[in-house]
Every structure is written in structure tokens, then in C-alpha cells.
Amino acid sequence: xxxxQALVDRVRQHGLRLTRQRSTILRxxxxxxxxxxxxxxxxxxxxxxxxxxxxxxYRTLEKLRDLRILSQTDLGRGCAEFEVVARQPHHHLICxxxxxxxxxDHAYLVPAEQAIRRDFCFExxxxxxxxxxLCHACRRAEAVAD
Numbered sequence: 001x002x003x004x005q006a007l008v009d010r011v012r013q014h015g016l017r018l019t020r021q022r023s024t025i026l027r028x029x030x031x032x033x034x035x036x037x038x039x040x041x042x043x044x045x046x047x048x049x050x051x052x053x054x055x056x057x058y059r060t061l062e063k064l065r066d067l068r069i070l071s072q073t074d075l076g077r078g079c080a081e082f083e084v085v086a087r088q089p090h091h092h093l094i095c096x097x098x099x100x101x102x103x104x105d106h107a108y109l110v111p112a113e114q115a116i117r118r119d120f121c122f123e124x125x126x127x128x129x130x131x132x133x134l135c136h137a138c139r140r141a142e143a144v145a146d
Contacts, residue, residue, distance in 0.1 A: 004030045007069070007084060014067045024049045025060045035073070035081040071128035075101070083128060091129040097138035104131070 007026055011018060028044040029036055036044075042057045061082050064070040070082045076094050091104040109126055116124045134142070 010069050011064070014069065016063070016067075021052045021056050022060055024052050025057055029070075029082065029084065034083050035075060036083070037077075037079040037081050039079065041082070068125070068127065073128045073130050075130050076132060085127045089127045089129075091126075091131065093135070094130055094132050095135035095138055096132050097134055097142075100135050100137075102135065104129075 004027065007030060008018060008023070011022065011026065016022065024045055025041060028041045028049060031048070032040065032044055038054065038057050038061055041061070042052070042054045045052050045057070061070060061072075065072045065082065068085055071085050072080050072082055073092075075081050075092065076096070076099070089106040089109075091106065091109065093102040093104050094100070095102075106126070109129065113124055113126055116122055
């Protein structure tokens with residue numbers, strides 16, 4: 001089974017009809033291979049699949065986010081970005097100076113997730129997290145400049 005077909009099946013498992021617009025939006029997101037804004041998805045649709053109204057793209061992405069089929073993350077690019085929720089959550093460290101993105105294994109967040117559950121009786125959704133800071137190279141450059 002293709003990854004796209006698995007995505008379509010997840011949508012159907014949540015009881016959503018696979019309308020032409022939803023199918024087109026899912027196809028564009030799949031073709032973009034990961035993080036994509038609503039505007040980028042809309043642009044991909046217009047250039048490769050016909051036209052779907054931008055407001056329809058937003059509504060569909062928000063619905064799929066609410067069902068946890070997609071995650072929504074701010075990667076510091078000035079807009080929300082969407083990605084298919086993977087079996088294994090993944091996260092990013094983002095340098096606020098140079099923009100470098102470092103993948104962060106979910107294992108680093110498991111202790112925090114457990115502490116949040118225990119201390120606050122709160123169930124966190126940690127599918128896709130972005131943590132901002134300074135990478136090693138930028139920290140070193142800052143230290144030299146001081």
C-alpha cells in the first residue's frame with residue numbers, strides 16, 4: 001500500500017468522505033513531502049491539480065489537524081506548517097540565528113511528557129514540536145564576538 005493510500009485510509013477511518021477537494025489537498029501535501037503551509041499547498045494544487053479555494057484548503061487542514069491526521073507546527077517561517085502525523089513523533093531544534101533545523105528524537109521528550117501527565121494530570125499532544133534556540137556554531141560565533 002502506498003503512503004498516499006494509507007493517508008486516504010486514515011481519513012476514511014475517521015468517517016470523513018473523501019471529496020474531490022480533500023483528495024486534491026491530500027495529494028498536494030503528500031507530493032510536498034512534509035512541512036508545508038496552506039499557501040504552499042494551495043500553490044501546488046493550482047500548478048498541478050486544478051483549483052481549490054484557499055479557504056477550503058485552510059478548513060480541510062484544520063479539520064485533519066483536529067483529527068490528529070496532520071500536525072500543525074510553527075517552524076519560525078512566519079506561518080503555520082502542516083505535516084502528516086507519523087507513527088513515531090518527531091521534533092525539531094531550530095536555530096534563531098542561522099535557521100538551521102536539527103531533528104530531535106522523541107525519546108528526549110518522553111520524560112517531560114510523563115512529568116506533565118503526573119504533575120498536572122494533563123495529556124500532552126507531542127506529535128510534532130519545534131524548540132527554538134541557538135545552534136552550537138551560532139553560540140560559538142556569539143561568544144567570539146563578545
